[in-house]
Amino acid sequence: MPRLSVVIVPRNQIRRRVGELAAEITEAFGNRGLTIVGVLDGALVFLADLIRRLPMRLELLTVGVRSYRGRDGTAGEIEFRHRLRTDLAGQHVLIVDDILDTGATLSAALEETMSHEPASCRTCVLLRKKRGRGGSSLAGAVDFVGFDIPDVFVVGYGLDFDGRYRNLPDIVALQQVGGQPR
Numbered sequence: 001m002p003r004l005s006v007v008i009v010p011r012n013q014i015r016r017r018v019g020e021l022a023a024e025i026t027e028a029f030g031n032r033g034l035t036i037v038g039v040l041d042g043a044l045v046f047l048a049d050l051i052r053r054l055p056m057r058l059e060l061l062t063v064g065v066r067s068y069r070g071r072d073g074t075a076g077e078i079e080f081r082h083r084l085r086t087d088l089a090g091q092h093v094l095i096v097d098d099i100l101d102t103g104a105t106l107s108a109a110l111e112e113t114m115s116h117e118p119a120s121c122r123t124c125v126l127l128r129k130k131r132g133r134g135g136s137s138l139a140g141a142v143d144f145v146g147f148d149i150p151d152v153f154v155v156g157y158g159l160d161f162d163g164r165y166r167n168l169p170d171i172v173a174l175q176q177v178g179g180q181p182r
């Protein structure tokens with residue numbers, strides 16, 4: 001089991017940035033009602049903090065997406081554990097995810113959302129990984145980004161490794177033992 005290494009984003013910075021993101025989202029959407037599509041499980045903690053900082057009329061939906069990846073970290077298969085169970089026609093949607101790495105998970109959530117024909121759809125991620133080769137074409141297209149982080153595997157604040165560490169209040173790098181613990 002890889003060990004925890006350095007803190008990448010401490011809890012006070014997360015708290016401050018979530019407030020700033022909420023202000024950015026509020027400015028962008030104004031008083032229009034908003035439908036949030038949260039990508040579970042990883043976005044759970046971020047989602048809970050973010051929605052409590054948003055003042056507008058808001059509906060919360062979730063999709064359950066799991067991504068599998070190759071040993072070299074490339075995007076693998078996407079599995080939906082649950083899909084959207086409602087019509088989004090005429091609604092303004094914000095997809096909220098924990099981390100953008102290869103972009104495969106957010107792409108899948110976007111595709112699923114767009115198939116329900118919302119009036120508009122924007123995206124928000126707490127973390128965006130800086131990748132060299134194999135970087136996501138979506139990276140420049142995300143509307144709201146919390147933090148850009150280096151290409152290290154992180155856990156905490158909802159993110160897990162093998163089901164562990166979701167409850168850490170800070171975002172912490174995992175020690176790399178012979179490559180990324182993916």
Ligand code: XMP
Nearest residue numbers: 067099100101102103104105153154159160
């Ligand atoms: P993709 O490659 O689909 O990655 O953009 C996003 C999903 O992959 C998982 N992921 C991570 N999970 N620490 C994690 O705990 C990480 O550093 C990490 N990088 C990718 C996560 O499920 C995320 O939704």
